[in-house]
Amino acid sequence: MTAIETTGLTKTYGELTAVDDLDLTIEDGEVFGFLGPNGAGKSTTINMLLDFARPTSGSATVLGYDAQDEADEISPRVGVLPEGFDIYPRLSGRRHIEFAIDTKDATNDPEAILERVGLSVEDAARPAGDYSKGMRQRLATGMALVGDPDLLIMDEPSSGLDPHGIREMQDLVRAEADRGTTVFFSSHILEHVEAVCDRIGVLNEGTLVAVDTIEGLRESLGDGATMELTLADAADGHLETARGVAGITAVAAAGQTLECSIADPAAKATIVTALDAAGATIQDLRIDDVSLESLFTTLTNGEGDAGVQATDDTAAPEAVATEVDQ
Numbered sequence: 001m002t003a004i005e006t007t008g009l010t011k012t013y014g015e016l017t018a019v020d021d022l023d024l025t026i027e028d029g030e031v032f033g034f035l036g037p038n039g040a041g042k043s044t045t046i047n048m049l050l051d052f053a054r055p056t057s058g059s060a061t062v063l064g065y066d067a068q069d070e071a072d073e074i075s076p077r078v079g080v081l082p083e084g085f086d087i088y089p090r091l092s093g094r095r096h097i098e099f100a101i102d103t104k105d106a107t108n109d110p111e112a113i114l115e116r117v118g119l120s121v122e123d124a125a126r127p128a129g130d131y132s133k134g135m136r137q138r139l140a141t142g143m144a145l146v147g148d149p150d151l152l153i154m155d156e157p158s159s160g161l162d163p164h165g166i167r168e169m170q171d172l173v174r175a176e177a178d179r180g181t182t183v184f185f186s187s188h189i190l191e192h193v194e195a196v197c198d199r200i201g202v203l204n205e206g207t208l209v210a211v212d213t214i215e216g217l218r219e220s221l222g223d224g225a226t227m228e229l230t231l232a233d234a235a236d237g238h239l240e241t242a243r244g245v246a247g248i249t250a251v252a253a254a255g256q257t258l259e260c261s262i263a264d265p266a267a268k269a270t271i272v273t274a275l276d277a278a279g280a281t282i283q284d285l286r287i288d289d290v291s292l293e294s295l296f297t298t299l300t301n302g303e304g305d306a307g308v309q310a311t312d313d314t315a316a317p318e319a320v321a322t323e324v325d326q
């Protein structure tokens, strides 16, 4: 079964096309990264999947149910971590989890959920209004996990988390995936997507510009890693050997240096073995992988720059779950 399938999904706001003719298929059990710069249409897409916003045209199914006509079947099976989640300041963290358990008619143990998201018993007893941004994010994640959803939709899940919290979040996503949960992970922070996702889709100005694995994207852009090998003797004597290695697309020799463009990651080891067998002595080697940032910038015509961040931003909350536009 496909976890999410959209067909020609489109949403316009007046003159603006927020999501344009989106065809996307996400298989059961995948961790799918939905990547795009600010304003690309990620939240709008999520809102349509959850029936918080109605498409202008096109359709979507979630867990096999029509996102508009069968939304009541979808909501108990989906856990949502909205961007800019609103807490109830006077309620304790634990009460939030209990509230989610009651609302979903679930049977989870609140302690177990709190432990999974790294909130201690003491913290869980405090009013959530006193929580740091990262703690609120953990709490929101805990609420999303209530009911052991088949699909977890996370909108900018690492927002507000410190590097340690981000690693924990990534571990949590992997643990959910190991349980068989499909994870739809929306982010404009590239490193976070790369670290956990099986495949990514890149959205730019409402249009899906690429869907692939990160490796696949690197290859399809024809711009894989480069490898620079420093040899003990003149490099041009080893040009032919290097050119004969499968997965190497171009080789240049300058002095003692061979510079190879690598399309297949396996070629990195093969060329070392091949040169060694041909009698070359390798003194040094350097590999430069194409950064995901440069891929993202290529795919989004440079607009990715605004969203390329090594750290989280503090964009104004958009309260996906509370936005109603039908």
Ligand SMILES: Nc1ncnc2c1ncn2[C@@H]1O[C@H](COP(=O)(O)OP(=O)(O)OP(=O)(O)O)[C@@H](O)[C@H]1O
Pocket (backbone or CB within 6 Å): 013, 016, 017, 018, 036, 037, 038, 039, 040, 041, 042, 043, 044, 045, 083, 188, 315, 318, 325
């Ligand atoms: N309710 C609305 N009314 C009018 N325009 C909207 C509405 N919701 C979203 N938009 C516009 O649609 C476009 C896509 O917005 P969306 O929030 O889906 O982007 P996003 O990719 O989630 O961005 P971010 O990473 O900043 O959260 C933006 O230009 C936004 O201003």
